[in-house]
Every structure is written in C-alpha cells, then in structure tokens.
Amino acid sequence: MTTTTVPTQDRGAQGGNEGADTSPGSTTGGPTGIEPRADGRHGRNVNPKRLAGYAVLILFAIIYLYPFLIQIATSFKSDPEAAAHPLSLIPNPFDLSAWKRMFGLTSDTSVPIMTWLGNSVLVTVVITASRVFLDSLAGYALSRLHFRGRRLMFAVLLAVMSVPGVVLLVPKFLIVTYLGIFDTYSAMLLPLLVDAAGIFIMKQFFDSVSVSIEEAARMDGASVFRTFWSVVLPMARPSLITLTILSFQGSWNEFTHFLVVTQSPELKTMITGLASLTSGELGSGTQFPLKMGAALLTTIPVALIFFAFQRHFVRGANEGGEKG
Amino acid sequence: MAKRRTNIHGREGIAGWVFTAPAMIILGVFLFVPIVMALWVSMTNWTGNVDPFGGGPNAAFVGTRNYTALFLQDGLARSNFMQSLGNTFYYVLLVVPLQTATSLLLALIVNEKFLRGRSFFRTAFYFPSVTSSIAISTVFLFLFSNTGAVNGFLKLLGIDGPEWFSDSRGLLHMFFGLFGAGDNPGWGQGEIFGRSLWDWLSGPSVAMCVIIVLAVWTTTGTFMLMFLAALQDLPVEVDEAAMLDGVSPWQKLRLVTIPMLKPALFLVITLGIIGTWQVFDQIYVMGKGAPAGTTMTPAFLSYKTSFTSNAWGSGAAIAFVIFLIIVILTWMQRRMMREDKTPGRLRRAAGLARLTQSNRGTASANLAQNNSGTGPES
Structure with a gap:
C-alpha cells in the first residue's frame, strides 16, 4: 500500500x-x-x-x-x-x-484562424502595453499627487468599476456607432486602453509604498514625470507584473466587447472567431477536432503566461513585502 | 498643510491632471457617457435603424413603458423575461450550493499539511478558472454532445444518455411525472406574472443542467482559493486548543472551522449569486437560449432583444434591471462584510474579485496573486 x-x-x-x-x-x-x-x-x-x-x-x-x-x-x-x-x-x-486546416495548409479557408490569431495578438499587445502605462500613471497620480478633483475622480473610478460587463453591451454599441467607428480597430482598442480595476490596483500599491525615496528624488529637482518614470516605476515592478498578466489575460479572453463593436469576419479574434465556429456559423458538420484544436490554441497562450509568471510573481510579491 | 495647498496650484496640480487625463477621458467617453445614452434608449422605442436621439416614430420617448412591460403587461417581453428569471432561479439554487460545498471541500483537503503534492492539485483545480469561457464552453459542447464523452461514459455504465442540448424537459416536471402528474395538470394553471404555476415549477431543463455543471466546474477553483485564504487567516491557537480538548476532526470542522469561516462562506455565496446574473458567454456558445428558451438568462435576453430582435429600448431596460439587482446585492455584501470585520487577507481577495468580477479570468488571476504570497506551505 x-x-x-x-x-x-x-x-x-x-x-x-x-x-x-x-x-x-x-x-x-x-x-x-x-x-x-x-x-x-x-x-x-x-x-x-x-x-x-x-x-x-x-x-x-x-x-x-x-x-x-x-x-x-x-x-x-x-x-x-x-x-x-x-x-x-x-x-x-x-x-x-x-491542424493543417487551422494553419491554412488546405484549400478550405472557411475558418481563417491565422487572421483571428493575428487580431488577437494585435489587440492583446496594444491593450496590455497601454494599460500598464496609463493605469500606473493614473494610479500614481491618484495616490501621490495633490490636485483639485482627485477625490471626485477616485469616487467616479469606484463607481465605474462596479458596473458589470453584461450591462455595457448596448451602451458600447451606442457609443461606437455614435462616434462612427463601429466595426473598426479603433472601436476594438480605444475603449479598452484603460481599465478602472487596473488603476485601482496601482493606486493601492502606491498607497502601500513609503514616500521617502521619491521625496529625495524630488528634492534633487527631478520633475514629477521624471521621478515617476525612473524612481517610482522600477520600484513598482511586482505590481506592474500583476497588471501585465491581468491585462494580457483580460484582453486575450475578451469576448463581449468585440462581439458588440465589430461584425466583419476580418476583425474576429481567436475568441470571437471560436465563438462563431462553435455556435455553428462557419462550415457544416460537427467538426469537433477542428473546434477542439481552435479552443486549445485559444487556451495555450494564457495558460503559458499564467504558469510562467506565477513563480515570478512569488518572488515579486516577496520583494514588495520586504520593501513595504 | 500650507505646502500642500500651494502644490494643488503648482506643478504637482498640473501633473495630476495630465497623469489622469488619458484614463479619465477614456473611462468618461466609453463608459460613463454610453451608460447615460443607454438609459435614454431604455426609455425609447428605438428600432436601431435611425438616430436614437433624433426622436420620430422609430425613436420616440415612451417613458417607463419598457420597464413596466417587463413586469406588468401581458406580452412577449414579459413572458421571455419571466422565463429567464425562472431559469436563473433554478440556476442559482443549484450552482451556489454546489460550488460552495465543492470549493470548501477542496480547500479543506488542499489545506491539510500532511498531504503531499498539494500545490499540484491546487493548480489543477484552479486551471479551468484561468482559461477563456468560450474555449471551455466549446469543450463542454463536445463532452456533452450526443456521441460525446459523457454519454460514452454513461454507456459504459449501461445508461442511455439524453440528447443534452436539445432536451428542454424540466427536472421537476420529470419528477412530478413519476407521480402521474401529466403535462400541465389542473393544479398548475394559476398565473404568476403571466406565467403558469406549472411553468414556474419546471425546474432546470436537461440542457440547463449542462450549463450548471460547467459553471460549478469553472468557478470552484477561484472559490477554493478564497477559502484557502480564509483558512490561512484562522488563528493557530484555536486549532491547538481543539486538538488538546480531544475534539474529533468532524466536530472540529462543524463547531470550530466552519463557524470561523463564516465571512468567507458569506463572501463566496454572495459572489456566486452576483455571478449568476452575468452568465452570458456560455449561453452564446451553447445554444443561445435553446431549447425552448430553457437556457435563456437575463443577460443574454438583454443582448438578444437588442441585437437580434432590434427592440433596443426593451433590451436596454433589461440591462438596467440586471444592473439594479447587482448593485443591490453588492451593496448588501459590502455592508455585511464591514460589520463582520473580515480578516485582511480575505478582504483583499474579496475586494479584488469584486472589482474585476466582470471578467472571470481577471478575478481569478487577482486571487492567485493574493494567494501566491500566502500559499498553504508558507
């Protein structure tokens, strides 16, 4: 035994x-x-x-x-x-x-997975980069800088965060149509360049870190942005990694936003493409091997990033703990 | 103090505005303004093919008619909405207890110091929570297909599995059938909100059961991590005292551990209830409400009413009703948690989960981060 x-x-x-x-x-x-x-x-x-x-x-x-x-x-x-x-x-x-069909090696082009993959990579890279920068910028300002309207902004942020995604389907469609960007990359990217939860996470982080180092930098005459860029951000590495993972996962897995602001097949991502394939809009027959392959391709990047970063995470969290 | 006041007008004040401007503009233009626009649309009969704010016969202001139609007027809007509420009721009734019990069980076992390989199991249980709901629904569509793995497994046991996704029979109806209640018996004719008592008592359909299993399977990992965080917060002394008093493990669980986990239990249950109001992706992939509307959820109904049936006003009204329900639930939860003096670790986990609950994956990753520094082995 x-x-x-x-x-x-x-x-x-x-x-x-x-x-x-x-x-x-x-x-x-x-x-x-x-x-x-x-x-x-x-x-x-x-x-x-x-x-x-x-x-x-x-x-x-x-x-x-x-x-x-x-x-x-x-x-x-x-x-x-x-x-x-x-x-x-x-x-x-x-x-x-x-797999051959997914990688475009056959004459059957009804399921253009390479196009979907390209779009997914594009939106994920742009949104992640933008969120990491803009969220930490705003989070830092809300935590450290004293300016008129800060409290109001934070209150608005909290309110916006509590709005569930399923409520936003009609509103998102309305605004992109109103702005005339329906079914474009702008409609896919612009609304997601910032997320309230990310700003909140960064603000919480900066609240927990001591001010002494940046005060020294500012005494030396560094500008606010300079202090933020070369003193504060390097210290914030653990939180930046968190934010990167969250943004990557959030934008790669995003479904409802892309569903309501696009309609062309050329703008489908892995997720919206897979959803249309699975719900039977593309091709005939059950095509289960193809569907499983596409679902697998969708799962792999997030799984890899997640598991690879987890160890990083532990180290980062410990470092942050020692400093804070 | 004086120094700060000058700063507000000085370069720090300007920097504050410049730093927050991009975020505030995007959140304002793509979240706040659209919600106000949708609130207006929910009070019109907009059909989608004219300017929603231009008035006219296809975008006329109708006051609260779209809202009252959901509750008070006989018609398609109400019968669809009431059916989706009925479906959600049975969904909550099964999903919340099942996911709470399973995640608690897994957390208790994974927390046992004498077992090895716990981090492997924790990762395994948590893995489904990280992946895309669309991808997982696709896998479940295959597993529960007529020739799929689940029916294959049932065949090994000598059972003929149902055609899961086209079976609209309600479980309770099937149960009543065992006692000879035929289809739509006389005692079930009374109407509540335009829907017969018999229809209200259908129970979840066979197709809905698949979505219930899927929901339990994908959410348990996240909630297990919450229970683990709570278990880490329990004071060791209590454990030791219980051990010295010679209490049996079962008694310890029932009389010591579970009462002390009350805040976590409360959190998991309320988050579970809030989550059920947001079920959308799974429904989109797994039949869009079919068969016979028995898997229709309010969130999906809002989408379908607007985007497919072009009754934008009614669809937006449904969305705001869901919004109101979620706001009330969240508010209740926050109040109770404040009174409970929830321990720090769990409160952090809860806070982040709540902030990001619109995105299941995000919430999960947050929790992983919260637990990474405080895993059971540390």
Whole structure:
C-alpha cells in the first residue's frame, strides 16, 4: 500500500514545482520540504485519513483535467473517430487535418484562424502595453499627487468599476456607432486602453509604498514625470507584473466587447472567431477536432503566461513585502 | 498643510491632471457617457435603424413603458423575461450550493499539511478558472454532445444518455411525472406574472443542467482559493486548543472551522449569486437560449432583444434591471462584510474579485496573486 502511494505523491510534488508552484515555501525548499516527509513517516502506519484525502484529490484532479486531455487528443482525431471514441486519449488513426486546416495548409479557408490569431495578438499587445502605462500613471497620480478633483475622480473610478460587463453591451454599441467607428480597430482598442480595476490596483500599491525615496528624488529637482518614470516605476515592478498578466489575460479572453463593436469576419479574434465556429456559423458538420484544436490554441497562450509568471510573481510579491 | 495647498496650484496640480487625463477621458467617453445614452434608449422605442436621439416614430420617448412591460403587461417581453428569471432561479439554487460545498471541500483537503503534492492539485483545480469561457464552453459542447464523452461514459455504465442540448424537459416536471402528474395538470394553471404555476415549477431543463455543471466546474477553483485564504487567516491557537480538548476532526470542522469561516462562506455565496446574473458567454456558445428558451438568462435576453430582435429600448431596460439587482446585492455584501470585520487577507481577495468580477479570468488571476504570497506551505 505504501509503495503505491509514495510515487504518486512524488510525482505530484514535482509537477507542482515545475508547472505552477504558487507557494514561496516550496520554491525556497529547506524546512518546508523536509517537514511533510517527517510527518509522512509518522502517518504511514495509520493512514485512512490520508488515503481518503488522496482519493478525493485524485478524483477531482481527473474531473478537472480529463476534459483538457480529451480536448488535446480530439484535436488529433478524424471527425468520425472523434464521434466513435469520445473518451479515448489516443488518436487512432493520428490525424493532422484539423491542424493543417487551422494553419491554412488546405484549400478550405472557411475558418481563417491565422487572421483571428493575428487580431488577437494585435489587440492583446496594444491593450496590455497601454494599460500598464496609463493605469500606473493614473494610479500614481491618484495616490501621490495633490490636485483639485482627485477625490471626485477616485469616487467616479469606484463607481465605474462596479458596473458589470453584461450591462455595457448596448451602451458600447451606442457609443461606437455614435462616434462612427463601429466595426473598426479603433472601436476594438480605444475603449479598452484603460481599465478602472487596473488603476485601482496601482493606486493601492502606491498607497502601500513609503514616500521617502521619491521625496529625495524630488528634492534633487527631478520633475514629477521624471521621478515617476525612473524612481517610482522600477520600484513598482511586482505590481506592474500583476497588471501585465491581468491585462494580457483580460484582453486575450475578451469576448463581449468585440462581439458588440465589430461584425466583419476580418476583425474576429481567436475568441470571437471560436465563438462563431462553435455556435455553428462557419462550415457544416460537427467538426469537433477542428473546434477542439481552435479552443486549445485559444487556451495555450494564457495558460503559458499564467504558469510562467506565477513563480515570478512569488518572488515579486516577496520583494514588495520586504520593501513595504 | 500650507505646502500642500500651494502644490494643488503648482506643478504637482498640473501633473495630476495630465497623469489622469488619458484614463479619465477614456473611462468618461466609453463608459460613463454610453451608460447615460443607454438609459435614454431604455426609455425609447428605438428600432436601431435611425438616430436614437433624433426622436420620430422609430425613436420616440415612451417613458417607463419598457420597464413596466417587463413586469406588468401581458406580452412577449414579459413572458421571455419571466422565463429567464425562472431559469436563473433554478440556476442559482443549484450552482451556489454546489460550488460552495465543492470549493470548501477542496480547500479543506488542499489545506491539510500532511498531504503531499498539494500545490499540484491546487493548480489543477484552479486551471479551468484561468482559461477563456468560450474555449471551455466549446469543450463542454463536445463532452456533452450526443456521441460525446459523457454519454460514452454513461454507456459504459449501461445508461442511455439524453440528447443534452436539445432536451428542454424540466427536472421537476420529470419528477412530478413519476407521480402521474401529466403535462400541465389542473393544479398548475394559476398565473404568476403571466406565467403558469406549472411553468414556474419546471425546474432546470436537461440542457440547463449542462450549463450548471460547467459553471460549478469553472468557478470552484477561484472559490477554493478564497477559502484557502480564509483558512490561512484562522488563528493557530484555536486549532491547538481543539486538538488538546480531544475534539474529533468532524466536530472540529462543524463547531470550530466552519463557524470561523463564516465571512468567507458569506463572501463566496454572495459572489456566486452576483455571478449568476452575468452568465452570458456560455449561453452564446451553447445554444443561445435553446431549447425552448430553457437556457435563456437575463443577460443574454438583454443582448438578444437588442441585437437580434432590434427592440433596443426593451433590451436596454433589461440591462438596467440586471444592473439594479447587482448593485443591490453588492451593496448588501459590502455592508455585511464591514460589520463582520473580515480578516485582511480575505478582504483583499474579496475586494479584488469584486472589482474585476466582470471578467472571470481577471478575478481569478487577482486571487492567485493574493494567494501566491500566502500559499498553504508558507
């Protein structure tokens, strides 16, 4: 019994460290790495509780991960195979036609995924860069600079933040139509260049950092922007990373905004394109391998960024904690 | 003080305006002004093909008629809206308890110090919360298709799975059917808001059950992290005292842990209820309200009424009704949390989640950040 449980635990622990460890304890190793093992040795004699714990964890891990595995496997299946063996994780025969179609290697151009991908990259890069800069600029001003109307601005910001996205569908359509930019890149980008929640996060961060260093810089005669750019922003790295991840994820996954402000197929992003593919507007038949492949392509960037940055995150958060 | 006052007019004051100007202009033009415009449109009969502010027969001011039509007048607007409210009621009734119980269970287990590989499991449970709702809905559409994985699995158990997405039968109707209540029996004829009692008592349709499963599956990870944050906040002394008193684990959970998790439970439940009013993406991908309107949610109805049926005034009115409901729920939540003296870590998690709740992914990432520094192992 013990020999069967131990390898599972080890694999689990390794997976956590490589993939997406969020805890500072295990990245630093040391004491936390040893303690559970000592604990484990004691618990090995009487372990119905541990066994039950692992049973539940593994059952749920299967429920949470199996759909993703099926998604990957299905994208390499043929249409009939996907329908005949929906549960199998091994494509037989191994079929690349869904992927070829996605990368434009076939004559079928009804699903222009490369166009979608290009648009997604464009909006994500522009929106993320803009939000990181403008949100921190505004957050800094609201936290540190004394000017008339600051309180009112902050109150407006809080009010705007509490408006749920689903309420904004009609308003967003109205304004882009009114401004005559419906179905353009401007309509897709301009409204998302700033987000209230990002400003709020940056303001909270600057509120928590001591003013002494920037005051010294300003005593030396540096301008407000100069102080912000070369003294304050470098200190704000942990929060800037947070903001980058949030903006990346938010703009890559954005759906409703692009849905209501565009209509041309050339302006579809991965998300709006996938939505039209899935809801049956493009092509005929179930096309499940193609849909799974497109969904996978949509998931990969966010997953990669998220897991890659998490470790960064821990380090950043700790540094911030020491300074603050 | 005197120094500050001069600063307001000095270069700091100018810098303040310059720094905030881009953000304020964008938020003003693309959020504040449009909401006011939509409020006007919700009081017109605008059909979408003329200037909404120009008046005339296709953009005439109708006062509160679009709002009263949703509640008080017999007609399509009301019957659709009432059906979407009924659907939401059953959705809340199932999703909120299921996601709360599951996320609490997972948090309690993942928090157990004697288990190894906890960070792996935490990541696994949390992963669905990070990905796009459109991508996940696509996967679920395949899993629950007639020849999909779920029916394949049921076949292994010897069960013939239903045609999930075209089955509009309500679960409660099927249950009543077991006792011989036929279709639309005499006792269910009374009408409430223009909808028969029998229709109100339909229960969630089979198709809606798929969306309920999807919602529970995608939200548990986020809420698990909230419970984990709360568990980290619990004082160690209480744990030790309970251990010394020889309390059984079950008693400790029931009498010590859960009562102390009250603020977190409250938060998760209210966030869950607020979230159910915003279900949109899943509905768009998984049938747009079909079959027979049994998966229609108020948010999607607002979109469909405006963008598909071109009844923009009515669609905007639905959006403002949802807005009002969410504002009331949020206000109640804030009040209760303030009285509860919620511990810092959970309050931060809650704050960020609330701020960004319009974007599920964003809220999740925020929570991850909040928990990253305070993971169970630290």
